[in-house]
Amino acid sequence: MLKEEKILSRPEILTGKFSFCAGCHHGTINKLIAEVIESLNLREEIIAVIGVGCCATMYGFWGVDIINAPHGRAQAVATGLKRVHPDKIIFTYQGDGDLAGIGMHEAIHTSNRGENITTFFVNNGIYGMTGGQRAPTTLPGAKTSTTLSGSEGAPIKMCELLETLSAPAYIHRVALFSPAEIIRARKAIEKALYAQMNNKGFSFIEFLSNCPTNWKMTPLESLEYVKKMTEYFPLKVFREPQ
Amino acid sequence: MSEKKFMKGNEAIAEAAIRAGLNFYAGYPITPATEILEYFAVHLPAKGGVFIQAASEIEAINMVYGAAAGGARAMTSSSSPGMSLKMECISYIALAELPCVIVDIMRGGPGLGDIQPAQSDYFQIVKGGGHGDYRLIVFAPSTVQEAYDLTFESYSLADRWRIPVVILGDGALGQVKEGIELREKSSVLIEKPWALSGAKGRKSNRIVPFNLEPLELEKMNLALQEKYRAIEKSEVCFEEVNINFETELIIVAYGTCGRIAKSVIKMAAENGLHIGLIRPITLWPFPCDEIRYWACNFPNKKFLVVEMSAGQMIEDVRLAVGDDKKISFYGKMGGVVPTPEEILEEIERRVLC
Numbered sequence: 371m372l373k374e375e376k377i378l379s380r381p382e383i384l385t386g387k388f389s390f391c392a393g394c395h396h397g398t399i400n401k402l403i404a405e406v407i408e409s410l411n412l413r414e415e416i417i418a419v420i421g422v423g424c425c426a427t428m429y430g431f432w433g434v435d436i437i438n439a440p441h442g443r444a445q446a447v448a449t450g451l452k453r454v455h456p457d458k459i460i461f462t463y464q465g466d467g468d469l470a471g472i473g474m475h476e477a478i479h480t481s482n483r484g485e486n487i488t489t490f491f492v493n494n495g496i497y498g499m500t501g502g503q504r505a506p507t508t509l510p511g512a513k514t515s516t517t518l519s520g521s522e523g524a525p526i527k528m529c530e531l532l533e534t535l536s537a538p539a540y541i542h543r544v545a546l547f548s549p550a551e552i553i554r555a556r557k558a559i560e561k562a563l564y565a566q567m568n569n570k571g572f573s574f575i576e577f578l579s580n581c582p583t584n585w586k587m588t589p590l591e592s593l594e595y596v597k598k599m600t601e602y603f604p605l606k607v608f609r610e611p612q
Numbered sequence: 613m614s615e616k617k618f619m620k621g622n623e624a625i626a627e628a629a630i631r632a633g634l635n636f637y638a639g640y641p642i643t644p645a646t647e648i649l650e651y652f653a654v655h656l657p658a659k660g661g662v663f664i665q666a667a668s669e670i671e672a673i674n675m676v677y678g679a680a681a682g683g684a685r686a687m688t689s690s691s692s693p694g695m696s697l698k699m700e701c702i703s704y705i706a707l708a709e710l711p712c713v714i715v716d717i718m719r720g721g722p723g724l725g726d727i728q729p730a731q732s733d734y735f736q737i738v739k740g741g742g743h744g745d746y747r748l749i750v751f752a753p754s755t756v757q758e759a760y761d762l763t764f765e766s767y768s769l770a771d772r773w774r775i776p777v778v779i780l781g782d783g784a785l786g787q788v789k790e791g792i793e794l795r796e797k798s799s800v801l802i803e804k805p806w807a808l809s810g811a812k813g814r815k816s817n818r819i820v821p822f823n824l825e826p827l828e829l830e831k832m833n834l835a836l837q838e839k840y841r842a843i844e845k846s847e848v849c850f851e852e853v854n855i856n857f858e859t860e861l862i863i864v865a866y867g868t869c870g871r872i873a874k875s876v877i878k879m880a881a882e883n884g885l886h887i888g889l890i891r892p893i894t895l896w897p898f899p900c901d902e903i904r905y906w907a908c909n910f911p912n913k914k915f916l917v918v919e920m921s922a923g924q925m926i927e928d929v930r931l932a933v934g935d936d937k938k939i940s941f942y943g944k945m946g947g948v949v950p951t952p953e954e955i956l957e958e959i960e961r962r963v964l965c
Contacts, residue, residue: 413811414810414811414812414813415810415812416810416811417682417808417809417810419678426822427824429818429820429822432816433811433816434810434811434816435808435809435810435811435816435817435818436808436816436817436818436819436820437678437681437708437808437818437819437820438704438819438820438821438822439674439677439678440674440677440700440701440704443670443671443674443677443701446666446670446671446672446674446675446677446678447674447675447677447678447681448678449664449675449678450636450638450674450675450676450677450678450679450680450681450682450684450686451678451679451681451682451808452678453636453662453664453675453679454635454636454662454678454679454682454683454684454686455682455808455809455810458809458810459810475667475668475670475671476671476674479666479667479668479671
């Protein structure tokens with residue numbers, strides 16, 4: 371007789387159904403972060419700070435201490451929490467409109483203070499929750515509901531921008547369009563949380579992500595588009611934790 | 613024996629907060645409130661608290677949101693234009709029901725205005741300022757001693773009601789130096805089982821000023837309103853001076869104007885006029901019932917509202933009195949402080965003529 375044994379299950383931290391669209395990388399990223407937190411046995415040490423956008427509903431399915439921040443301000447809220455709980459592990463989870471648009475001020479200053487927190491930055495080059503408007507990271511030529519004849523200016527490269535500062539400890543851009551990239555992304559999450567546990571300072575992981583709904587693509591087509599994004603947003607470690 | 617010290621209003625507020633057990637302060641420089649930031653920079657870390665000079669007003673209030681969510685006694689301070697920037701987050705803190713203390717040392721507006729004393733942000737602080745149906749407990753000290761005492765008191769109120777408390781002063785209060793007693797009191801620390809601290813051995817805590825389901829958000833609003841009605845019943849605070857059967861005119865004024873009104877009362881008495889004062893110490897909840905009592909039961913009494921604004925608190929006095937014909941207004945704008953002499957002249961020439 372073969373004995374059935376469960377070798378893999380959904381992280382217990384995730385207590386409810388995802389509210390994300392089918393094929394969206396938010397689900398993958400949420401699951402990866404939850405898996406890493408569980409594997410490092412950090413469930414009771416975590417405080418999550420959630421930005422505004424599609425991720426604002428995360429409080430509904432994350433079984434850790436969690437707070438919703440005003441639009442763009444997650445890193446300031448995380449700073450307040452970290453300074454009164456320096457022994458806890460604090461992460462922010464923010465999209466590109468939240469972090470690189472309305473929250474650019476906090477993105478630069480939190481990084482420049484070397485605040486010992488971790489930021490997970492989900493860059494899909496579009497405002498998802500509001501239905502597909504131009505983001506600061508929208509690729510040239512992309513059509514959105516607010517740039518019918520193509521985007522204006524050039525997309526902001528957050529990792530490259532933060533690399534100009536001396537304070538951040540760890541800066542890494544990853545993607546999720548293949549199993550190999552997903553494994554790399556998981557390792558980056560782990561390295562970022564380790565950096566924080568070892569008081570290395572600010573860690574920043576950018577996930578090149580998709581938005582099949584607002585890109586008006588099938589999930590498979592969206593993966594091809596993320597690959598195209600890597601020509602402009604190269605996948606690499608910009609700074610290794612020392 | 614309590615300690616006596618010669619301090620600016622801004623310094624006294626900061627000292628009171630430290631003695632009340634402040635754990636966390638974040639602020640941004642702005643005249644005429646900057647001494648609060650500077651005082652904390654020197655004294656708060658020495659007492660084991662966290663001091664951060666934020667890169668913006670918005671960052672400062674959001675750091676306070678985070679620290680308060682973490683269970684700390686948290687504070688920020690600013691002046692009028694800076695307060696405008698903080699409003700979005702204050703609205704979040706109100707729905708999240710987090711305790712914190714915010715100091716606003718008002719200056720002349722609108723716009724960049726000037727840096728002189730003003731009271732033109734009454735609407736902003738007392739009536740809202742941010743979005744949504746929320747209230748803040750608002751204290752309006754009129755002396756440095758009172759600023760010290762009320763700041764100390766504000767922490768237990770904020771904790772008890774899980775509400776932001778505003779210390780609303782003006783440039784005169786912030787900058788004037790007076791001898792004060794640093795009264796030693798004990799500020800009660802209460803348990804905060806709702807705070808975020810990592811879900812060790814308990815269910816996770818969620819601080820979520822957000823709900824996409826209208827009926828759920830309505831419930832959250834109803835709970836807030838119920839709390840506000842309870843605060844209105846128990847936390848109204850005011851001072852009355854020289855109000856009796858003989859009083860012909862009741863001045864209603866707060867903060868610096870309340871202090872000036874006391875000089876007016878003395879000068880008027882020398883001229884044979886019976887003038888009294890109702891000085892709201894809490895602007896919300898407003899001492900509506902007290903003003904209404906005198907207006908309803910003594911129909912001959914007149915009211916004069918004095919403010920350093922175009923007339924903002926007067927709207928609450930009108931609601932309380934219920935008869936506009938009995939109410940006059942004297943106001944100065946743009947950072948100009950009225951003198952007792954000109955107020956008395958106004959009373960003699962126009963109000964009691």
